[in-house]
Amino acid sequence: MTTTYAALLRGINVGGTKKLPMADLRTLLAELGHGDVRTHLQSGQAVFTASQGDEGTLAGELSAAIEERFGFPVDVIVRDHAYLTAVAEACPFPAGALEPRQLHVTYFSGPVDPERFAGIDSAARLPEEFRLGDRCLYLYAPDGLGRSKLADELSRPRVTKGLIATTRNWNTVRKLVELTG
Numbered sequence: 001m002t003t004t005y006a007a008l009l010r011g012i013n014v015g016g017t018k019k020l021p022m023a024d025l026r027t028l029l030a031e032l033g034h035g036d037v038r039t040h041l042q043s044g045q046a047v048f049t050a051s052q053g054d055e056g057t058l059a060g061e062l063s064a065a066i067e068e069r070f071g072f073p074v075d076v077i078v079r080d081h082a083y084l085t086a087v088a089e090a091c092p093f094p095a096g097a098l099e100p101r102q103l104h105v106t107y108f109s110g111p112v113d114p115e116r117f118a119g120i121d122s123a124a125r126l127p128e129e130f131r132l133g134d135r136c137l138y139l140y141a142p143d144g145l146g147r148s149k150l151a152d153e154l155s156r157p158r159v160t161k162g163l164i165a166t167t168r169n170w171n172t173v174r175k176l177v178e179l180t181g
Helices: 022-031 054-068 081-089 149-154 170-180
Strands: 002-009 035-040 045-052 076-080 102-107 129-133 137-141 166-168
Touching: 002 054, 002 081, 002 166, 002 170, 022 035, 022 045, 022 054, 035 170, 045 076, 045 170, 054 076, 076 081, 076 102, 081 170, 129 149, 137 149, 166 170
Parallel strands: none
Antiparallel strands: 002 045, 002 076, 035 045, 102 137, 102 166, 129 137
């Protein structure tokens, strides 16, 4: 039995660093034995099928292969279709009523203790808001991620320490559900 997964690569092809052409990523995933390999955009989303392995193992294998082939480390999170669908369906914000650039999901490599966020004064950042989900965080940033003061606070090392965290806008969240379905 095969499962369809999305690999979320953190920090590639941004600002001229960590260049990883998507054609090369597709080739690498195929060489690792994965099927039905596709990529989405240039910012590090790949979809593939695998008949064995768990999300953590698949992420570790891909991360190690990227470093070996391209010479730089890349954090990778792998999630299956069921998880991606559950995240989209559990969105605590009215996704259908918002512009996709206003809504984001930060995927974490593991469970997140709400205590990590205790020092963030949410009221001071309104109308921006965030909510925690299953190994993810939903962020409503009405002026977009690039202008979000709350996004800056949420990505500080004291909050993300020991975790891989990578953020996707709502269009990409929905597209990953579609591509893995």
